[in-house]
Structures are given as C-alpha cells and as structure tokens.
Amino acid sequence: MKIWKKNLTGFALGAGLALGATASQAVEIEYWQYFFEARVNAMDTLIEMFEAENPDITVKQTTFPYADYRTKVAAAIPAGEGPDVVQLFYGWLNDYVEAELITPLPLDVFPLEQIRAEFFPMVQAMEKDGQYMALPTAVRSLALFYNTRLFEEAGIDGPPTTLDELVEIATALTKTDASGNITQVGIATGMNAQDHHWWREVLVRQMGGEPYTGDYQTVTYNNDAGVAALQFYADLQMTHGATLAGFMDEPQAAFKAGRAGMLIDGSFRIGALDKTRGLEWAVTELPAGPDGMRSNYSSYWVNAITTKAEGEKAEAAALFLAFITTDAAMQIWLDTVGELPAKPSAALTEQNSNDPVFGPFIRGLAYAHTTTFVNESAQRQVLMDAMQRMLLEDQSATDSMAVAADAEQAILDDYYD
Amino acid sequence: MNFYRNLSIKQKQVVWAWSFLAIPVLFYTVIRFYPTFGAVVLSFQEWNLLSDKSWVGLENYQKLFSDPVFWKVFKNTFVYLLIGTPLSLVISFAIAYHLDKVTFMHATIRALYFLPFMTSAVAMAWLWRWFYQPVPIGLFNNILASIGIPQLPFLNSTFSALPSILAPAVWAGLGFQIIIFMAGLRSIPTSYYEAAEIDGVGSWTVLREITIPLLKPTIVFLVVFSSIGFLRIFDQVFNMTTNDPGGPLNSTKPLVLMIYDTAFNAFDMGYAAAQTVVLFTILLIVSLVQLFIMRERKYD
Known part of the structure; x- marks a missing residue:
C-alpha cells in the first residue's frame, strides 16, 4: 500500500512537471542509415553533440545492412513505420x-x-520548386589512385596529368608472362566499377561532348564525342593492351593486390586501401582532357525529413538536420568516415585541400557533375554491354555507341513517361 | 457441445480430421496461396513500392513479350533445362549404377558424392568463379598457362559462360540424384536379375529391359525435380556473375535473375510480378507435360 502511494505521488509529480514544461517536452526522433561502421560511429558522435546542445531532444539511430537498406526503407516509409530523418x-x-x-x-x-550559396553546386539537384528536399552531410568524388612502388620500380616520376600521359604510363606499367598473358595491368578497369561514371561525366565531356541534356532526360552522347570517348576507353585494352576487363575479378581487387599500376575510384575506397598491408599508394586528380579540361563525377547520400515527422517531431528533425549539415559536423564526418564535406567552406580549408589523400578528391568537387539516374544499375549495364560488344563481338565503337544510346534512352523514356 | 454429441462417429471423425487439417490449410492459404494470388493481381498493376498501385491492364505482359531481353532470357532458361536435366540424369545414373556394384568403401564413396549437395550454393559458386578467372589468379587458366596452352575465356565469353555456370550446378545436384537412383536400384527385386542370369541374357539387355523400366518412378521423380531446379536456377548465376549480372551480354541470365533485377534494382514490382506469373506458368506446364509423358509409359 505504501509503495503504491509513493508511486502515485511520484507519478503525479512527474506529470505536473511535464505539464508545466510543455515548451521543452522531451521529443524522440528516429534516424535511419545503412550499416557501415565508420558512418555509424560518426553519427553517434554527432547525435551525442546534438543532444548536449538540445537536451529535450533524443535521437535514436537505427541501421540496416547495405544490401537490404533500399528495400527496407521503401517498405517502411509508405507504411508509416519508418524514421523521422532518413538517409x-x-x-x-x-x-x-x-x-x-x-x-x-x-x-x-x-x-x-x-x-x-553554401553547398557545392551539384547539391542544387536537391532543389524542387523553390525548396530543398534534402541535404547531404558528405559527398564523394573520383580520383586516380596509383601504386607508388610500381611507379618507382618502372622509373616513372609522377602520376599522369593528361589522358595521353595516362595511356603512356599505363602501357609502361603492364607486365606479361612468356606466353603473353597479362600478369600486371597498367590501369585496372571495369565499367561495372566506377569507370562508367568516369566515361559519362568525364571522358565524354573531355572529348567535347555532353552526356545528357541538362535535365538528364535525354541521351546526347551518340555523336563523335561519345564515340571518341568509348574508343579511348576500349583502346586501353584493345590497342594499348594496358588493361584487361575482368582482370583479377574486380579492378579494386587487382589494385589492392599490387597487380595494377593505377585505378580510378571513389573517396570511399580510401578506408579499404589504408587497411591493406604492404600496399603503397597515392592519389591524384583525374587526368585532364586533350584541351586541358577537367571534370569529375560526384555522388552523395542525403538526409531527408519524412512525412511521418509532424509537429514538434518535425521541428526537432529540422534542427537535427541543420546540425548534421554544419561545417563542424562535416569535418567530423570527414575525419571519421573519410567522406568529403558538402560545403566549400568546410571542404576547401587549407588543411583539407592540401591533404595528400583527400586533397585530390576535394579539388575534384569544384568541377564535378552529378548524374541524375533513374535506374543506376540498368544505366550502368548499358555501358558495360557497350564495352562487351566491342570486346567480345568485334563491334565498332560507332555501332556500339548507337545501340547503347538507344537502350539508355529507352530506360529514361520508360521512367519519365 | 450438444451439436457435437449428436454427430455420428463418422461425422465426428470428419470434424477431427478437419480440425487437424485446418493448421496446414490455414498455413498454406496465408503463406502460399494468398501471396501467389497477390502476385497475379500485382502483375496487372504498376507499383514502385513507394507510390500507390495503379491498374495498367495487360501492359506489363505486352512489355514483357516485346522485350528482346525476355526472349533471350527465356531461351537461356530452357538451355539450362535442356542441357542440365538430361546431362545430370545420365551422369548420376551411370555413377549410381556402378557405385551400386562397388562394395569396397561403398559408404565413403557415396558420402563423397553427396558432399557437394550439402555445400552452400553461394560458397560453391564463388569458388568456381575463382577457378574460372584469367591468369594470374584463376586455377584452370593457371594450369593451362603453365603447360603453354592459351587461356580459355570461360565466364568471359557469350559462348562458354553458360556451360561454365551449368557445370558446377550439375555437379552440385549429382549427390542427391545418385542417392535417389541407388535407392531405386536397391528396390528392384533380385529375382528378376536371377531369372535373367539363368536365361543367359547379356548385361545390356538386363539394363534396358529390367533396370530402366523398373526405375521409371524414380526417373519421373528426378526428371520433374531437376527440371524445376534448372528452370529456377539463380544462386549459381547470380554469384558467379555479380560483376555483370547474367552477363556477358545477357548470355547467362535466367528468368529468376531477370525477376530479381526488375524487382530489386528497377523497383518495377508490377513488371516483376508479370515475369513471375510467366515463370510459374512455365513451371506448371513443364511439370504437367513431363508427368503426362512419363505416366503413359508406365502402363506399357
């Protein structure tokens, strides 16, 4: 009886306090992202800092394996079961x-x-009808990784700065056995990896073309520029013999094993390469085109507020989103995850842009483009098939490009109609 | 309760039978039939998981039948079936037939044949994928290169990729088929063989006139079972071609992989459901045709 009374008084007291403090009622919001240890740790740190600043808001982080993430999110949010803030x-x-x-x-x-004004230009893709739909904490770009030990061994002073130098160095770095089988590639390639981005947003532009119209609804690479870009890429293997599609299964595997002189890959690869014992590598900006033009591809994950968050949850979600897109949050993300800040003010600090590893990626952001995909894996497949037709079926670059352009346009039309 | 008491024993038995049957019936209705029905309905709709579903009539089917990739995939699926099933049955029968006569370490040898069947298809696919790699890592090509023979493209060729994937799939299924065949062989009464021996019949005739006719139920079972397996092939293809799913140039893509791709990469659920309905229809027709053909012969 006594305990019961005590509990009741406690409850009444608590309720009274809560009622008296409506302005600062505790709000819990849920945040979802996919599981990647460094990302989870970075977010834990940010949540801790945010909660210290906003004692009346708690943020609950939930993660899912990457392979299931898209399906989980797509199933949960329409059912109203999902998060308030989602990546x-x-x-x-x-x-x-x-x-x-x-x-x-x-x-x-x-x-x-x-x-x-504050974010890198490619983030403007998130603007719809005068409002931003979502914002990134971090962005990714491409750069050229190179194996410094293999460079030294072959007597090459430094990384290539132009496409011509890229071909020359890649050819010099390639090794074959007595019967002509390639045992080390100058550059590890694969349209299935990051090369389709390199081709689309970098090579096509460097050959004087545009991959798509500005709204990314129409393919515009079926012309001399597109053919030249495809021919350049195919020639790395077909003419110069400086690479081999499918060599060691995956391009980054060949590079990690020290069997590839160079690799074009994203900033997200840094962590895995850092952990590879015995691999000595460095990074440089993607090589410039024939007329000195540079380009890059950038992609990013954004944070968005779902329609599930209403009232004070929506307010709390907005505050949280604002917090994780501050310069300070971006620096924490860069230091913990290795992904690049989404604002020039945070990215282009002297320390970051002179960083030997992050620097080339960050400098790439200044001239990066972001492709608006409707189905990235299907659009990637189009370019993989374009290469395979040339390698396996001896199709010319001109014919292969025409087939690819039609196939990709069909995917775009199917979506936008 | 009065109602139950007034029932006859026969009726009570029926009540009891149905109350026990209710559990599997309910289970199948909720877990199997309802989703199957849902998939058929979905095949007439358009849905990306996020927006509301909208009716599109036969559009998904029209799109499917006019898609050249579908016909390529359709052909691949039947190549898997038409090579895989007879090949695996002939090999497993030959092994079972001879293994049945081996007494030395019989159980050990049988266990060795059964091992691949117990292995995870994913692990096996990745191992074979490594076997097939070009120099310097691939096992087969390293052997070829070391004796001065040019490399074979294996998975990197529109001609040899499908057989390269089929080989481990056939191999993995052998263990199961061998065991079933051996059980079938053991169930043939020895008196037939004794009679044949007394008549002085050759072993070829014994095989053709006694063993194979009496194995018919076993063969029917294995043909249907392995056909369904090859028509639904996915694990091996998906895991051996993750860099270019179903490639190169769709030369290895089976129907199930196309369904997966449409559903979980394109998020075009209605279109994926239409493909599933087509697969279901194919499986049904193939199974029924096989049962029908095999049954005719049973009464010879």
Whole structure:
C-alpha cells in the first residue's frame, strides 16, 4: 500500500512537471542509415553533440545492412513505420518526393539563398520548386589512385596529368608472362566499377561532348564525342593492351593486390586501401582532357525529413538536420568516415585541400557533375554491354555507341513517361 | 457441445480430421496461396513500392513479350533445362549404377558424392568463379598457362559462360540424384536379375529391359525435380556473375535473375510480378507435360 502511494505521488509529480514544461517536452526522433561502421560511429558522435546542445531532444539511430537498406526503407516509409530523418541515395529521392513521403526542408531553418550559396553546386539537384528536399552531410568524388612502388620500380616520376600521359604510363606499367598473358595491368578497369561514371561525366565531356541534356532526360552522347570517348576507353585494352576487363575479378581487387599500376575510384575506397598491408599508394586528380579540361563525377547520400515527422517531431528533425549539415559536423564526418564535406567552406580549408589523400578528391568537387539516374544499375549495364560488344563481338565503337544510346534512352523514356 | 454429441462417429471423425487439417490449410492459404494470388493481381498493376498501385491492364505482359531481353532470357532458361536435366540424369545414373556394384568403401564413396549437395550454393559458386578467372589468379587458366596452352575465356565469353555456370550446378545436384537412383536400384527385386542370369541374357539387355523400366518412378521423380531446379536456377548465376549480372551480354541470365533485377534494382514490382506469373506458368506446364509423358509409359 505504501509503495503504491509513493508511486502515485511520484507519478503525479512527474506529470505536473511535464505539464508545466510543455515548451521543452522531451521529443524522440528516429534516424535511419545503412550499416557501415565508420558512418555509424560518426553519427553517434554527432547525435551525442546534438543532444548536449538540445537536451529535450533524443535521437535514436537505427541501421540496416547495405544490401537490404533500399528495400527496407521503401517498405517502411509508405507504411508509416519508418524514421523521422532518413538517409537516402540522391538518385532515389525523386521517387520519394513524387510519392509525397518527404517533407520539403522548412525555409526558416534552411533559407533557400543561403543553401544555394553554401553547398557545392551539384547539391542544387536537391532543389524542387523553390525548396530543398534534402541535404547531404558528405559527398564523394573520383580520383586516380596509383601504386607508388610500381611507379618507382618502372622509373616513372609522377602520376599522369593528361589522358595521353595516362595511356603512356599505363602501357609502361603492364607486365606479361612468356606466353603473353597479362600478369600486371597498367590501369585496372571495369565499367561495372566506377569507370562508367568516369566515361559519362568525364571522358565524354573531355572529348567535347555532353552526356545528357541538362535535365538528364535525354541521351546526347551518340555523336563523335561519345564515340571518341568509348574508343579511348576500349583502346586501353584493345590497342594499348594496358588493361584487361575482368582482370583479377574486380579492378579494386587487382589494385589492392599490387597487380595494377593505377585505378580510378571513389573517396570511399580510401578506408579499404589504408587497411591493406604492404600496399603503397597515392592519389591524384583525374587526368585532364586533350584541351586541358577537367571534370569529375560526384555522388552523395542525403538526409531527408519524412512525412511521418509532424509537429514538434518535425521541428526537432529540422534542427537535427541543420546540425548534421554544419561545417563542424562535416569535418567530423570527414575525419571519421573519410567522406568529403558538402560545403566549400568546410571542404576547401587549407588543411583539407592540401591533404595528400583527400586533397585530390576535394579539388575534384569544384568541377564535378552529378548524374541524375533513374535506374543506376540498368544505366550502368548499358555501358558495360557497350564495352562487351566491342570486346567480345568485334563491334565498332560507332555501332556500339548507337545501340547503347538507344537502350539508355529507352530506360529514361520508360521512367519519365 | 450438444451439436457435437449428436454427430455420428463418422461425422465426428470428419470434424477431427478437419480440425487437424485446418493448421496446414490455414498455413498454406496465408503463406502460399494468398501471396501467389497477390502476385497475379500485382502483375496487372504498376507499383514502385513507394507510390500507390495503379491498374495498367495487360501492359506489363505486352512489355514483357516485346522485350528482346525476355526472349533471350527465356531461351537461356530452357538451355539450362535442356542441357542440365538430361546431362545430370545420365551422369548420376551411370555413377549410381556402378557405385551400386562397388562394395569396397561403398559408404565413403557415396558420402563423397553427396558432399557437394550439402555445400552452400553461394560458397560453391564463388569458388568456381575463382577457378574460372584469367591468369594470374584463376586455377584452370593457371594450369593451362603453365603447360603453354592459351587461356580459355570461360565466364568471359557469350559462348562458354553458360556451360561454365551449368557445370558446377550439375555437379552440385549429382549427390542427391545418385542417392535417389541407388535407392531405386536397391528396390528392384533380385529375382528378376536371377531369372535373367539363368536365361543367359547379356548385361545390356538386363539394363534396358529390367533396370530402366523398373526405375521409371524414380526417373519421373528426378526428371520433374531437376527440371524445376534448372528452370529456377539463380544462386549459381547470380554469384558467379555479380560483376555483370547474367552477363556477358545477357548470355547467362535466367528468368529468376531477370525477376530479381526488375524487382530489386528497377523497383518495377508490377513488371516483376508479370515475369513471375510467366515463370510459374512455365513451371506448371513443364511439370504437367513431363508427368503426362512419363505416366503413359508406365502402363506399357
């Protein structure tokens, strides 16, 4: 009886306090991202800092394996079971906006002009009808990794800065056995890895073309520039013999094993290469085109507020999103995960842009493009097939390019109609 | 309760039978039939998981039948079936037939044949994928290169990729088929063989006139079972071609992989459901045709 009374008084007291403090009622919001240890740790740190600043808000982080993440999110959010703040790949956002599962970021916390000015230009893809739908903490870009030990061994002073030098160095670094089988490639390639991005947003532009119209709804590479870009890429293997499709299964595996002189890959590869014992490597910017033009591809994951968050949860979610897109949060993300800050103010600090590893990626952001995919794996497949037709069926670059352009346009039309 | 008491014993038995049957019936209805029905309905709709479903009539089927990739995949699926099933049955029968006569370390040898069947298809696919790699890592090509023979492309060729994937799939299924065949062989009464011996019949005639006709139920079972397996092939293809799923140039893509790709890469659930309905129909027709053909012969 006594205990019961005590509990009741305690409860009444608690309720009274809670009622008296409506302004600072505790709010819990849920945050979802896929599981990658460094990302989870970085987010834990950010949540801790955020909760210290906002004692009345708690953030619960939930993660899923990468392989299931897209399906889980797509199943949970429409069912109203999902998170308040969710991390989505930029390419998925369109579908979520159209299905009205994402709330546009409130303009009082995220003023349009300020966001436009503060983030790297490619983030403008997140703007719809005068409002931002989502914002990234970090972005990724491509760069050229090279094996310094193999460079030294072959007597090459430094990494290539132009495409011509790339071909020359890659050829010099290739090794074959007595019967002509390649045992070390100058550059590890594969359209299935990052090369399709390199081809689309970098090589096509460097050959004087544009891969798509500005809205990314129409393919515009079926011309001399596209053919030249495809021919250049195929020639690395077919003419110069400086690479081999499928060599050691995957390009990054060949590079990790020290059997490839160079590799074009994303900033997300840094962590894995860092852990590889005995591998000595460095990074440089992607080689410039014939007229000195540079380009890059950037992709990113964005944080968005779902329509599930309403009222004070929506307010808390906006505050949280604002917090994880500050310069300080971006620096923590860079230091913990190795992904690049999404704002020039955070990325282009003297320390970051002069960093021997992050520097080339960060400098690449200044001239990077972001492809708006409707189905990345299908669009990637189009370019993989274009290469295979040339390698396995002796098709000319001109014919292969025409087939690829039609196939990709069909994918785009199917989506936008 | 009064109602139950007034029932006859026969009726009570029926009540009891159905109350026990209710559990599997309910289970199958909820777990099997309802989703199957749902998939058929979905095949007439368009749905990306996020937006509301919308009716599109036969559009998904029209799209499917006018898609050249579908016909390529359709052909691949039947190549897996038409090579895989007879090949695996002939090999497993030959092994079972001879193994049946071996007494030395019989159980050990049988266990060795059964081992691959117990191995995870994923692990096996990755191992074979490594076997097939070009120099310097691939096992087969390293052997070829070391004796001065040019490398074979294996998975990197539109001609040899499908057989290269089929080989481990056939091998993995052998153990199971051998065991079933041996059980079938053991169930043939020895008196037939004794009679044949007394009549002085050759071993070829014994095989053709006694063993194979009496194995018919076993063969029917294995043909249907292995056909369904090859028509649904996925694990081996998916894991051996993750760099270019179903490639190169769709030369190895089976129907199930196309369904997976449509559903979980393109998120085009209606279209994927239409493909599933087509696969289901194919499986049903093939199974029924096989049962029908085999049954005719049983009454010879």
